[in-house]
Amino acid sequence: VTPLAYLNANLPIPSFRKRDKARVRMVEMISEIVGARRASGNRGEDFLQTLMDARYKDGRSLTDDEITGMLLAAMFAGHHTSGVTTAWTIIELLQNPDYLAKVMGQLDDVYGEDGAVTYQSLRQITLTEYAVKEALRLHPPLFMLVRVAQEDFTFKSYFIPKGTWILISPTVSHQIGEVFADPLRFDPERFAPPREEDKRDFAYIPFGGGRHKCLGNAFALLQVKAIVAVLLRQYEFELVGDEVGSDFHGLVVGPKEPLRLRYERRDRTVKVAVGGAADAIDEAAGRETGDAVRLKVTVDRDLCQGHAVCIEEAPEIFRIADDGRVQLLQSEVSGNLCAKADMAARYCPNGVISVEPLADPAARAGGCPMHRS
Structure with missing residues (x-):
């Protein structure tokens, strides 16, 4: 998928033809699974079953094409973007060894040699969270967000007619010096009290904002924190000298390839536990x-x-x-x-x-x- 999809997702270009052909095949595959479940009466405990059971207000169920679209959206939004953000977080930490040392110190304080990664412990690793948020500020996965005006409205002195496409760039917004001090510098502590530069309304928008903010934003932050915490405790990483840059050829902005890392396993075991949100006192x-x-x-x-x-x-x-x-x-x-x-x-x-x-x-x-x- 290329950024051209922002402007016209149906252009007759090879990458879009390949995408559409793959989607037709995906609908066929998912339709076979849906049909088999309905014929056998078996129920799955997964998101597919949730979509199969879902109903519109008028009682209509989702079509196989709609179910496919929902599943593809969940896979694209929930995996690709999180993977890219994890990569950028580790890259930025490796380029800023002083802050990486602080992160590792807090991880050792919270987990010790073999402490389990739990929901509650993830709240305690604030330095890791600040690093992830700063990676999202410097490298938002989507450099452009699109909204369509549902009715005529006026914002300040600008009249926006119904149907107008409005494009917002997190990449640009996150580099506004009046909001983010020294905006090109990796400075995770800008998110810590008392600075909290992300608290200004609609200044920090890696997940968008308002009522249509990304539904998965809380899970994504938790997920990336967990991945980074586990990886940093289990491996030592080192950049090998490739130039670090952003690749804007895709819809999700990841590191420009090649960008190679050298890694070595640490002598420790990392545990991951599942628990309730309020399973301990903060x-x-x-x-x-x-x-x-x-x-x-x-x-x-x-x-x-x-x-x-x-x-x-x-x-x-x-x-x-x-x-x-x-x-x-x-x-x-x-x-x-x-x-x-x-x-x-x-x-x-x-x-x-x-x-x-x-x-x-x-x-x-x-x-x-x-x-x-």
Whole structure:
């Protein structure tokens, strides 16, 4: 797939003809699997079965062509982009050995010699997360995002007619010096408090933004962090001298080939464990309690995508409504719910939850640890 697909995905060029021929074959293969399952009555525990069971509001099921499209989109968005981001993260770390040493130090502190990689431990390796986010800033997998105006609207002094294609470039946005200090430099600490340069609305957009932000953004970040953590603990890597550059020939911008690495296995075993999201206490949150601590919780439901991370953190405060988006069970919290609300806000993939101290002077005097003045 080439960037020409942004402009016209149906051009009569060899690569598109090859793509279309392959898609026809994919529909045939998936149709055979769907037909065999339906004929036998066997049910799978996979995404294909989910799509087979899905229904539109009018009760209509998905066609085999639609199922194929969904599966291809999931494979393309969920594997290629994550693989490229993992590669860029390791490359940037190898080019910045001082920060790599900090990352390795934190990995050793969190995991020791044989600690298991768990959901909770991945939250504790913040330096790795900052490195992944900085790799995404410098090398967003998609250098162009496309939206189509569904109705006429005016933005500032610009009139945008219905049907207009709007192209946004994360590559350009991420190099705006007014937002990102020294934007061409690999500086993962720009994401750490108190700088947090990614907090400005729609400045950091490797996954897009708004209500149509990539649905897999939270999983992708978690996935790449896990892969990088396992690889760095299990192998020593070294660049062998090839020029490092970006290849813009494909739709996903990966490293220009050849870019070779030398690697050597470390003398350690890396374990990966499966656990629940709230399977341990996050020490960084500070779980102070007390009735004097009161917070106001607000949710931007328009931007919520229903990831339900907040429900894992604080089921007493949040629920998923019938429309698939989060709904508040209580907008004012106190005591031990204060820290839970903080955690929900911190880990919300779309940042739609905000918490702030109530105006009550007594609440300010007590204060949740993350909200003291």
